[in-house]
Amino acid sequence: MDKYILEIQNISKRYGGNVILKDISLNVREGDTVVIIGPSGTGKSTLLRCINLLTRIDTGKILLDGKDITTKNVSEDEVRQHVGMVFQNFLLFNHLTALDNVMIGLTKVRKMPANQAKEKAMQELRRVGLADRASHYPGQLSGGQQQRVAIARALAMDPRVMLFDEPTSALDPELIGEVLEVMRKLAEEGMTMLCVTHEMGFAREVADRIIFMEHGVIVEEGPPAELFYRPKFERTREFLWKITELYGKHKDEEKPGDTST
Amino acid sequence: MLSQIPTYILSGMAITIAVTLVALPMGFVLGLTFALLRVYGGKFLSAIMAAYSTIMRGVPPLVLLFVLYFIISGVINLTPFWAGSLALGVVSSGYQLEIIRGALCSVGSTQMTAARAIGMSRAKAVRYIILPQALRLIIPSWSNEASVVLKDSSLVSALGVAEITRKSQLIGASTYKFLLAFLTAALIYFILVFLTNRLLDYVERKTRIPGFSHHSTL
């Protein structure tokens, strides 16, 4: 039996009177790439933030490598080192070069000696194809490059899981490809990833599983082939239609939910 | 003596308010005139106004106050109250000049062009188009300047004007309760500054033009 790296058990989250996440359960195996889709305001970002403990859940449990990370006596900072997070708007540290952005977690959090940290940071920058931009400040990098540095920054901590929150939706269309390419490579290398994205081409090719969320619940989940071509619920079908209209540039794609295939 | 303290403090407070009420409008009238000259007055006047502003804002208010006080009282025989208040008004005019200039510039040349395009003279355009907009824009900065003048009015105590700071010194000296006297003065200033800010916030809300809210930066 496969081992679960991340187990989300019946978690709920509310802000004030609004229930954002309702009794969500989800298990992720080591090396899996899970893509989460769903309409805006559904709680996708909130779910990722709960996993990274940037937001506290109200009920339920989250286990990382079998250990409950949502109990009081667990150090948030410790957990976050093992859960990498990539944000929609990159959030690089503006006052640091690309290299220093990747290094700072190593030197300040992991207390790694500077020369060792630098070596590791360079290695991560090479991994995302940006070794030649090491001394650039965020303001001197394109959006796509900034996002790749942000990925390198998260990778440098050797995370067990990587969370991506719409990593390409703030990017100009011509820059999306380079970020997806890096993510695809990561998936191939066996990184466990949880991605909120509406890049359906990427989802179809790379995801092991797709999760459709709406109004704080998981409506439907399954392998891409199943969810795309044989969605069980009308809502899933409708949403996928809308998404392909919006991101209609993947010409090779059949219409989702088209059962004639 | 002790029983007189409240009256003493109240009269000091009245003089502090009076000094401010003389200096602030005077600074405004001078500042407005000079700002108009600075922006629309041609090269020569503009340069003079720039120099005036630099000097007024580059020298400590206390030093200017002394220079102006001796100049004023050399020319006409005024009480310390008037000499001090007028001097404080001149000091403030340098700062108000810059506030108003910033607003005039931020209302900008496009409004002037538009006004000229419908046949207004330059003077009319300034009077009816530019100023009404600029004067609304200055309120936040002007509110700050009002509390600065209120606080700077403490400096005229050095010229012998019997406003709160001076009164507190006198009370302190005669009762040997300096701490209490000056803390009371501080409290009164704090309340006056607070009320001034609230009042001008209110004016700003009342005069705001719907949908027009970029503010001048100074």
Place this chain on the structure above:
Amino acid sequence: MSEWFTLFSNSLPEFWKGTLITLLLTSTGLGIGFLLGIPAAVIRIYGSKYLRWLAIGYIELFRGTPALVQLFVIYYGLPDMGITLDRIPAAIIALGLNSGAYQAEYFRSAIQAIGHDQMMAARAIGMSRIKAIWNIILPQAMRLVIPAWSNEPVSLLKTTAIAFLIAVPDLMTKAKMVATRTYDPIGAYLAVAVIYLILVVILTAILEYISRKSRIPGFDLEIEAQRST
């Protein structure tokens, strides 16, 4: 006019001594204000409820009252509580406390301009709050704050003149002494006005230079600056 130049040159040694005291007051006051201003701003933004109120109280009380009254409280008032300070230390402490309140507000707007997102990104790689403030928020705030903060040294330099009123031998006090000696108060006060102006111009030039040098490429922000004395 030539009389004035004579007065000026005759009094130069005195003015020079006064200038040194004025610069001493400015630099130490600025330093103390800096050391107070940063924690006050950080606590006002990130502190727990009670600490936050403490910071707000400090900042608003010192910004809402005249520096002169603060100086009098410290120099004349504190002896009532058994704390007696010499003139110069009293002036330095008053100016430092006063400047700290204004500097805190400059730092606060810079920290707030950096925003919540940078904190979140820092927390996401496992930094503690304190570490994030120290390594991520403050370094950015310190650079962002420079243009607005540049007003403070000049503003404080001008404020130092109030030390004259407790007879600290600064420039302004020298002016008074020269005025008494020469019976020419206008000439004497004009002379120090010129010296203050020169000091302000030099200080402004230095600060503009630093401001230009410390820019981070592609990272700029304007914070409103206001007259603060």
